[in-house]
Amino acid sequence: MPTSTYDIIVLGVGSMGAATCWQLTRKYPRKRVLGLEQFDIPNTRASHGGGSRVIRLAYFEHPDYVALLRRAYENWEALRQQSGQQVLHLTGGLYLGRPDCDLVAGSIQAAQLHGLPHEVIERRDLARRFPQFHVPDDAIGFYEAGSGLVLPELTVGTCARLALENGAELHAHEPAHAWEADGGGVKVTTAHGVYEAERLVITAGPWAAKLLGDLQLELTVTRQVLAWFWPKRPELFSMGALPCWGVDLGTTDGHEGVLYGFPMWDGSPSNPGLKAALHQPGEPCDPDDAQPGARPGDEAPVRDALSRRLPDAAGPLLALRTCFYTNSPDGHFIIDRHPRFDSVTLACGFSGHGFKFVSVIGEALADLAAAGDTPHPIGFLNLKRFQRV
Numbered sequence: 001m002p003t004s005t006y007d008i009i010v011l012g013v014g015s016m017g018a019a020t021c022w023q024l025t026r027k028y029p030r031k032r033v034l035g036l037e038q039f040d041i042p043n044t045r046a047s048h049g050g051g052s053r054v055i056r057l058a059y060f061e062h063p064d065y066v067a068l069l070r071r072a073y074e075n076w077e078a079l080r081q082q083s084g085q086q087v088l089h090l091t092g093g094l095y096l097g098r099p100d101c102d103l104v105a106g107s108i109q110a111a112q113l114h115g116l117p118h119e120v121i122e123r124r125d126l127a128r129r130f131p132q133f134h135v136p137d138d139a140i141g142f143y144e145a146g147s148g149l150v151l152p153e154l155t156v157g158t159c160a161r162l163a164l165e166n167g168a169e170l171h172a173h174e175p176a177h178a179w180e181a182d183g184g185g186v187k188v189t190t191a192h193g194v195y196e197a198e199r200l201v202i203t204a205g206p207w208a209a210k211l212l213g214d215l216q217l218e219l220t221v222t223r224q225v226l227a228w229f230w231p232k233r234p235e236l237f238s239m240g241a242l243p244c245w246g247v248d249l250g251t252t253d254g255h256e257g258v259l260y261g262f263p264m265w266d267g268s269p270s271n272p273g274l275k276a277a278l279h280q281p282g283e284p285c286d287p288d289d290a291q292p293g294a295r296p297g298d299e300a301p302v303r304d305a306l307s308r309r310l311p312d313a314a315g316p317l318l319a320l321r322t323c324f325y326t327n328s329p330d331g332h333f334i335i336d337r338h339p340r341f342d343s344v345t346l347a348c349g350f351s352g353h354g355f356k357f358v359s360v361i362g363e364a365l366a367d368l369a370a371a372g373d374t375p376h377p378i379g380f381l382n383l384k385r386f387q388r389v
């Protein structure tokens, strides 16, 4: 088999991998970079399909997420300037629920702690300003003007284009069958050859546990359903009238988790209509076995929750699509060096909330691979927190 040599190989050119390739070629232009992707770049079979992702700053789960997000916003702007593509659109973000639910209480806490501009909207004002929502009498709202949406397929495609223009080599439809590392570097084997490099970055999304079998990562891949509806009153749900939104469903009316969605928007390259989904882990699956596409029964849970909380939105169904979450045991990302191989960096377990961070995670991974360290605060996402040995 032919052998080719690079400085850094990125295994998996999806969300994090494409951004890593872009950041590597942007910050470390002398490095010879190879990206290997098993499907298209971008593709609809992994975790970056579906047309839109929420971005918000008031993260409460750990204080360092906010520091990462501040850098992410800067990098999203750098991506716009370098590519001419607008992948981030500010729409504002509205989160509704009882005052003590994580979504609302946590967002308020994070906004206060980090001095983030925000509004707390009392129940009576909610009804006036956002008549689209039917929420319990004791619900309140948290509004963040800096929230919005990111276009995932356009992001992956744009990062890949910039990386290619900067000299990276990207191979689609070339799955990595195996990798190995020793003191001298790394080798990755595909059906087309063996690639050698000094460093390897593994950004394989739902396939991470398979490629990192020796680490016995407890990652649960789940099948997530996205639905698009044509509202009964479309004027209430278009950009301008509606921000990005999320409603805590509590546990009292038969649902758990958060119902969330996006305003309808002419500029959306995805399906027409109002997009809504449930943010809670779906059915566990093996990403190699799961059939892409919708099944009977996929619509009902989303329609049911939508009918209760945004009844005028729950008109005829326009589309159903599926996508994978890769859930870590604690819901936080895993970004670290491989414990046995210093030359290997891994990033996985983004647990359904990683896309907004793509532009900064790509930079942190590029730093780790090319410079051995990063100034960005990723220490709390270490692998050691799960390791039994």
Ligand SMILES: Cc1cc2nc3c(=O)[nH]c(=O)nc-3n(C[C@H](O)[C@H](O)[C@H](O)COP(=O)(O)OP(=O)(O)OC[C@H]3O[C@@H](n4cnc5c(N)ncnc54)[C@H](O)[C@@H]3O)c2cc1C
Residues within 6 Å of the ligand: 011, 012, 013, 014, 015, 016, 017, 036, 037, 038, 039, 043, 046, 047, 048, 050, 052, 053, 054, 055, 174, 175, 176, 177, 203, 204, 205, 206, 207, 208, 211, 224, 225, 226, 277, 322, 323, 324, 325, 347, 348, 349, 350, 351, 352, 353, 354, 355, 356, 357
């Ligand atoms: C329905 C849904 C809604 C979401 N909503 C939000 C949101 O609103 N906000 C937010 O911030 N995040 C959201 N997320 C989460 C976010 O999209 C993910 O966290 C992020 O896309 C994960 O990126 P990744 O690079 O780990 O995976 P991916 O984007 O899946 O990239 C991994 C890539 O590696 C490739 N690969 C795997 N194995 C191999 C191999 N052996 N050889 C070559 N290539 C390989 C795969 O084909 C894939 O392209 C959502 C996710 C889903 C599914």
